[in-house]
Amino acid sequence: MIDWSKLKPYDTDQKRSFEELCYQIARVKFDDKGIFTSVDDSGGGDGVEFYLTLPSGEEWGWQAKFYVGGRLVPGRKSSIIDSLKKSLVVHPNLNKWYLCIPMDLTVGEKKWFDTTLKNVIPEGVEVNLYFWGKSEFNHFLGTPKFAGRKNYFFGELELTLDWFNTQVSNQLSAIKGKYNPVVHTQTEVDLEIDSFLLNEGYRRHLMAQHQLLSALFKKIEPMLSEIQKKETSHLPPMIKKDYLKHIQNTVDVCSSLLSLFEEEISFIEKDRYPGNRPLPFEEVLKRLYSFTSELREKNYSINIDYLSITEEMDDLESYNIKSIRSTLWEPNELFEEMYYVFKETVDKVLRSRSNNLYIFGDAGYGKTHVTAHIAKETIDKGLPAIFISGKNMVDNRLLSEHLLANLDIPRNYSWSDFLKALDVSGKAFRTKIPIFIDGLNEVRDINIVRNGLPGLIEEISSFDNICLITTCRNTYIKPIFENAPPHSVYLEGFFK
Structure with missing residues (x-):
């Protein structure tokens, strides 16, 4: 049985501690269903302490009221109703609303919850109401997977x-x-530890690397246009077309990696600790290495098979072929530079995991x-x-x-x-x-x-x-x- 008088304050406030307990229980039960977002209620809140957004856009919200003495008197009922009304306005995609109170409801209070409170929901709006009370919390914290939370919130251990x-x-x-x-x-090891702990230095490094890679990425399109302009009887159109296609495939892989970095930065900027989120950095980086290596081999083959310079060529023809070879090689240099920047950054991302x-x-x-x-x-x-x-x-x-x-x-x-x-x-x-x-x-x-x-x-x-x-x-x-x-x-x- 839980003794709520022993709930340790969170930042000197038992109310905040109760909200955090509800949040952690919800995360354990439903974390695999979507993304949780905590709400800072210093500006008045939005009817929930936190909410879960499912891939479909549907939302589930939790409202915590730390009522430990007395019953649901009119003032408390009014506060609960106000919270539900506000959550319906702020969260139009709300489908489930959980009310968390550290006590069980009486028969009369349960009837109020099932009828009066439910009638607050406008006609035509489908929101299901759920209640977590003393019995539910006793059940949650009595199971082995919640043992650490029981020790943290109610035990002798003072991890303040x-x-x-x-x-x-x-x-x-x-x-x-x-x-x-x-x-x-500052040393390189400081940055490694920053990455490992997801510190501010890690976020700044990710943003700087993303800006560098984005700038390099923008150089690719002009290179493609320049290759398309180059014409010579020595290079068959199908070979050139295949080379351009391979460049585009490599561009697509670079774009995928940039998107992954953007997702990582976005997650950290929102103060969401990513834990061990399975973003496929290693897999995409290996693809980039493979595509870059293949592009280099194609370039070597084209130079040998179609763009070799012979003694019979005059100066102008020799110059034109050298120009084409240089133009074809430029994307290789750019992709290789991007690969090593990507690799260095991916290493730090993996370190953070x-x-x-x-x-x-x-x-x-x-x-x-x-x-x-x-x-x-x-x-x-x-x-x-x-x-x-x-x-x-x-x-x-x-x-x-x-x-x-x-x-x-x-x-x-x-x-x-x-x-x-x-x-x-x-x-x-x-x-x-x-x-x-x-x-x-x-x-x-x-x-x-x-x-x-x-x-x-x-x-x-x-x-x-x-x-x-x-x-x-x-x-x-x-x-x-x-x-x-x-x-x-x-x-x-x-x-x-």
């Missing part, structure tokens, strides 16, 4: 922003000699400084982060037990309990919470890392809103990992 701030501050105070925010210098990132570097190259800076920067933005130093792991306990102890997690919480609650916290903050473990090579017993890290990564990878970032010296790659693992980046030092 103050808790994250205190945790990171305490850890950073112990490494003062390795981290000075005043002297931070992963749940683990390894940072390697030699001693004194700034591994601790970079991760400490990102952790502090994340906290300063009002987002959660966790930072743990490897040197604090001094005995032979399991790696997960070390982490729980370093974070001072109550003993009645298992590592699995903690991760589930942490993932719910990430969903509440609409972010991916980074767990920084700095200095794997500084753990007293390397066997703890070698044996415990694979399982730790596997567990964390099962959650969308948690990720692991570790640092380690290059010389420890073989003792711990045998070979450099996927999703590795290398810090080359601040002065190289």
Whole structure:
């Protein structure tokens, strides 16, 4: 049974916490049906706290009223009616409207819900009303898949922003000699971490790359026109037509990749954490590589079979053939340039989809400084982060037990309990919470890392809103990992 008096405030407000709980339950139940959108009600709201848009355009809306004492008195009923009326105006495609209240209805209140409230819906408008009350919430939170949410919203675990701030501050105070925010210098690794955490730097990078690629894309049409103008008896019309067709196919693939980047940017600009959305970046990039390679081979074949320069040709004819060869080659150079820009950007997109990132570097190259800076920067933005130093792991306990102890997690919480609650916290903050473990090579017993890290990564990878970032010296790659693992980046030092 739920004790609603123990509902933890979200940003000092239990009402907002209840709204967030309803949102997360709805996401678990219906996330596969469409796209959820939260509503900022600071401007008066629109009759729902959030709504789901189905591919057909149909919408389902949820209204949460945190009524924990008393019954549905006239004032509360009036507020519910006003919310329904407003949602019908603002959301003309509304098909389902859920009312969420942390109590069950009496017989009289149920009759009011089924008749009076339903009669608010204008004749000819089909909107179905649904009710989530105490019994429904007890059922939801009593099932295993909602265990993390129950711990986060009602448990002893205090995963508030103050808790994250205190945790990171305490850890950073112990490494003062390795981290000075005043002297931070941006590195390539910072951008890799930005991509991994979907930070503002990642969004700016995506937009800059999209602008560059769009500018390159605009150069293709004039090149096609120039090829069509070129005439020579040496190049059969069917060969030329086939070459132009292949160029157009490559253009279409480039256009598909640009559309994917636009979708990624749009999603991030709307503050929708994309999680592991299955956009086919790798598949389309492979097609571009294949088409670009084939176009290059076609160009070589045309030059050899039809546009070879012989000694019998006069200067004018030789010049014309060289001009045609140059014109035919220009799209190849452009597509290859676009491919490498696409590839670099796709690598960062794929990095953002992963749940683990390894940072390697030699001693004194700034591994601790970079991760400490990102952790502090994340906290300063009002987002959660966790930072743990490897040197604090001094005995032979399991790696997960070390982490729980370093974070001072109550003993009645298992590592699995903690991760589930942490993932719910990430969903509440609409972010991916980074767990920084700095200095794997500084753990007293390397066997703890070698044996415990694979399982730790596997567990964390099962959650969308948690990720692991570790640092380690290059010389420890073989003792711990045998070979450099996927999703590795290398810090080359601040002065190289």
